[in-house]
Amino acid sequence: MAIQKNMDPKKCPMPVQDPQIRRTNFNEVALGYTYEMAVNEAKRCLNCKNKPCRTACPVQIDIPAFIERVANEDMEGAYRIISQSSSLPAVCGRVCPQETQCESKCVRGIKGEPVGIGRLERFVADYHREHCTEKPEMPVPNGHKVAVIGAGPSGLTAAGDLAKLGYKVTVYEALHLAGGVLVYGIPEFRLPKIIVQKEIDNLKAIGVDIETNMVIGKVLTIDELFEMGNEAVYIGSGAGLPRFMNIPGESLKGVYSANEYLTRINLMKAYKEGSKTPIKHSKKVAVVGGGNVAMDAARSAKRMGAEEVYIVYRRGMQELPARKEEVEHAEEEGIIFKTLTNPVEVLGDENGNVCGMKCVEMELGEPDESGRRRPVVKEGSEFVLDVDTMIMSIGTSPNPLIRSTTPGLETNKHGCIVTDGDDGLTTREGVYAGGDAVTGAATVILAMGAGKAAAKAIDKYIKEKN
Amino acid sequence: MYKIVRKKELNPTVTLMEIEAPLIAAKAEPGQFIIFRAKEDSERVPLTIADFDRDNGTVTIIFQIVGGATMELNTLNEGDCLHDFVGPLGRPSETDGLKKVAVVGGGVGCAIAYPIAKKLHGLGCEVHSITGFRNKDLVILEDEFKEVSSVLKMMTDDGSYGEKGLVTNALEELIKSGNEYDEVIAIGPVIMMKFVSNLTKKYNIKTIVSMNPIMIDGTGMCGGCRLTVGGETKFACVDGPDFDGHLVDFDEAMRRGAMYKDFETNAREASCNLLKQEVKG
Numbered sequence: 134m135a136i137q138k139n140m141d142p143k144k145c146p147m148p149v150q151d152p153q154i155r156r157t158n159f160n161e162v163a164l165g166y167t168y169e170m171a172v173n174e175a176k177r178c179l180n181c182k183n184k185p186c187r188t189a190c191p192v193q194i195d196i197p198a199f200i201e202r203v204a205n206e207d208m209e210g211a212y213r214i215i216s217q218s219s220s221l222p223a224v225c226g227r228v229c230p231q232e233t234q235c236e237s238k239c240v241r242g243i244k245g246e247p248v249g250i251g252r253l254e255r256f257v258a259d260y261h262r263e264h265c266t267e268k269p270e271m272p273v274p275n276g277h278k279v280a281v282i283g284a285g286p287s288g289l290t291a292a293g294d295l296a297k298l299g300y301k302v303t304v305y306e307a308l309h310l311a312g313g314v315l316v317y318g319i320p321e322f323r324l325p326k327i328i329v330q331k332e333i334d335n336l337k338a339i340g341v342d343i344e345t346n347m348v349i350g351k352v353l354t355i356d357e358l359f360e361m362g363n364e365a366v367y368i369g370s371g372a373g374l375p376r377f378m379n380i381p382g383e384s385l386k387g388v389y390s391a392n393e394y395l396t397r398i399n400l401m402k403a404y405k406e407g408s409k410t411p412i413k414h415s416k417k418v419a420v421v422g423g424g425n426v427a428m429d430a431a432r433s434a435k436r437m438g439a440e441e442v443y444i445v446y447r448r449g450m451q452e453l454p455a456r457k458e459e460v461e462h463a464e465e466e467g468i469i470f471k472t473l474t475n476p477v478e479v480l481g482d483e484n485g486n487v488c489g490m491k492c493v494e495m496e497l498g499e500p501d502e503s504g505r506r507r508p509v510v511k512e513g514s515e516f517v518l519d520v521d522t523m524i525m526s527i528g529t530s531p532n533p534l535i536r537s538t539t540p541g542l543e544t545n546k547h548g549c550i551v552t553d554g555d556d557g558l559t560t561r562e563g564v565y566a567g568g569d570a571v572t573g574a575a576t577v578i579l580a581m582g583a584g585k586a587a588a589k590a591i592d593k594y595i596k597e598k599n
Numbered sequence: 600m601y602k603i604v605r606k607k608e609l610n611p612t613v614t615l616m617e618i619e620a621p622l623i624a625a626k627a628e629p630g631q632f633i634i635f636r637a638k639e640d641s642e643r644v645p646l647t648i649a650d651f652d653r654d655n656g657t658v659t660i661i662f663q664i665v666g667g668a669t670m671e672l673n674t675l676n677e678g679d680c681l682h683d684f685v686g687p688l689g690r691p692s693e694t695d696g697l698k699k700v701a702v703v704g705g706g707v708g709c710a711i712a713y714p715i716a717k718k719l720h721g722l723g724c725e726v727h728s729i730t731g732f733r734n735k736d737l738v739i740l741e742d743e744f745k746e747v748s749s750v751l752k753m754m755t756d757d758g759s760y761g762e763k764g765l766v767t768n769a770l771e772e773l774i775k776s777g778n779e780y781d782e783v784i785a786i787g788p789v790i791m792m793k794f795v796s797n798l799t800k801k802y803n804i805k806t807i808v809s810m811n812p813i814m815i816d817g818t819g820m821c822g823g824c825r826l827t828v829g830g831e832t833k834f835a836c837v838d839g840p841d842f843d844g845h846l847v848d849f850d851e852a853m854r855r856g857a858m859y860k861d862f863e864t865n866a867r868e869a870s871c872n873l874l875k876q877e878v879k880g
Contacts, residue, residue: 166857188815202638307685307816307818308816309636309643309682309683309685317816317820329755345683346683346684346685347622348685348686348688348818351626351686351687351688352622352623352626352685352686352687353622371820372820373819374819374820374822374834374837375820375821375822377822377825377832379832384825384826384827384832384848384851384855385854386854386857386858389823390821390822390823392820392821392822393815393821393822393823396815396816396821397815398819401642401643402640402813402814408640408644409640409641409642409667409668411858411859411862411863413858439814459657484854485851485854485855532818532819532820533819533837534818534837568763
């Protein structure tokens with residue numbers, strides 16, 4: 134039966150917690166579509182032949198096919214289609230930058246708003262989690278072992294795909310909890326940890342072993358993982374050391390890296406009453422940077438009780454690299470955007486606490502190698518921003534632990550692991566890598582895409598070898 | 600899970616625990632550290648490894664009860680398990696080519712200085728050890744140090760044991776009496792390491808200190824453990840914890856180390872109150 138299309142030029146809006154209320158709690162901001170909303174939004178998809186959305190998805194989910202199932206109210210069918218391509222749909226539906234990926238190519242976007250693909254993906258995954266009682270099927274073992282380093286989005290994706298092919302996969306995680314950036318970085322209000330936990334439980338149910346407290350490069354080397362019978366190793370160890378600006382005052386008390394600030398709040402639960410994790414209860418906070426991590430840090434600071442929170446970014450609003458929705462949510466929650474502004478010094482009081490941030494105003498000049506207009510300092514524009522906390526969110530450089538203990542593993546001048554082509558093969562036979570360890574700080578979905586490609590390559594490599 | 604196979608009170612505020620952790624024991628080297636969480640909701644706390652037994656697969660830690668987390672750890676007994684125990688983290692202390700070394704330990708820092716003294720001794724290096732404690736009741740590891748040192752100077756602040764004075768007094772005396780050290784290794788409170796470094800700078804003797812800043816993950820992710828060393832930002836967890844004492848900005852390290860002092864005091868009081876309640880119940 135042909136389905137009546139929904140020709141509304143606008144997406145069905147996402148129900149959200151009221152900004153005035155949500156900025157005081159850590160509950161999820163976006164509440165998710167209802168069943169009716171999802172079916173109605175799915176009917177906006179024209180199911181066009183070319184499927185441009187699919188080519189713009191880093192893991193190539195068959196988007197029109199799953200949306201058609203939603204329109205037909207076959208939610209489990211929709212889930213099965215997404216699952217073929219994505220191991221963590223409930224996560225991606227929440228944190229992917231859809232506006233620059235699938236939704237950017239949607240035909241409906243030409244004359245109106247694109248189909249709410251991310252929102253539908255989230256709905257399908259949530260619906261499955263809430264309604265499906267079937268246990269995932271245990272794959273038939275193929276007798277081969279693979280080790281995965283890092284239980285973040287990249288490693289978990291590779292592990293899931295390999296396990297489904299019958300491999301015995303062990304994931305080694307350095308922290309005490311699996312999930313990587315999904316548990317230490319992205320806050321509860323954007324990605325509830327129970328959802329991450331469920332996705333991890335699903336992987337365990339198909340036979341993936343996760344060993345926490347294992348810092349590969351220290352407790353075991355990659356060579357030892359091979360000696361233990363693994364035939365291939367996937368490195369998804371993530372981004373590493375936070376970058377600082379090398380301006381005076383960065384070691385004052387009250388200067389955090391976004392990684393530290395968010396880890397204290399998310400992984401170590403400093404946001405919960407009675408938590409044993411100390412954190413500064415700031416009044417006025419400046420977050421330096423314009424990416425998703427900066428938005429997460431700023432919105433977390435607000436929720437921790439800060440009265441004024443600034444995003445300080447050296448380019449303009451148009452250049453903010455964060456997801457559009459995060460910027461909008463941050464604005465609604467009262468985060469103040471100081472764009473075209475760059476810090477030059479952190480000021481401290483007599484006890485070594487942050488008491489201000491000296492900034493300069495910027496203007497946009499000629500485009501640089503990234504194609505974005507280069508910000509240049511406006512003469513005589515120096516001013517002091519009155520803050521007691523500064524959170525640096527200007528990226529990371531890769532972790533040195535694995536490269537320094539793995540002979541033959543080549544890295545580039547930034548310390549990122551060098552891989553050949555799209556399948557993640559490193560300069561060591563049988564060793565594959567992907568995600569932030571290769572690209573430097575990027576997105577969850579790109580890390581997942583890399584994990585997926587590597588899983589496929591590892592499968593091919595082991596089959597050809599045997 | 601990481602079982603406590605031995606627990607011993609070394610003095611009223613310092614406890615030794617031997618933990619079952621075969622993979623870590625197989626790799627541990629002096630100078631490296633572990634991170635523990637006593638219970639599921641505990642903080643992550645770094646502790647430098649005091650000893651390890653590769654055959655029995657155990658790692659020894661020695662800790663001073665200073666805050667909520669160490670107090671919580673101290674409530675566990677032989678046979679209990681730590682929730683998390685990860686390592687060996689950081690870079691091992693460098694011992695290559697050292698022929699004569701002065702090892703200086705202050706307070707519970709002696710627990711970390713000892714395995715280095717032991718390793719150096721095992722390598723045939725001449726070890727002169729200087730230990731410093733506030734008073735006689737707090738002295739730990741005396742026999743252990745004796746066994747691996749050709750000279751042992753024990754100092755107390757109040758003179759109740761060994762000689763009265765600071766470790767720097769003893770070190771300067773040894774230097775002045777003609778001892779030529781390849782290196783001085785100083786491990787203890789930041790203020791002690793600062794003064795040892797100031798002293799050895801005067802005599803131009805290379806000095807290594809072991810820094811123990813606030814840390815969360817300990818693997819090079821959070822950046823909380825950063826220090827300024829020779830004007831550059833360094834991370835104790837991956838670049839250290841050993842650094843050149845003549846280059847470390849100790850004053851900054853002391854300020855940063857005190858960042859959560861109020862919180863720690865409150866946490867300690869809260870833990871005490873909880874313990875009292877448990878005792879009552």
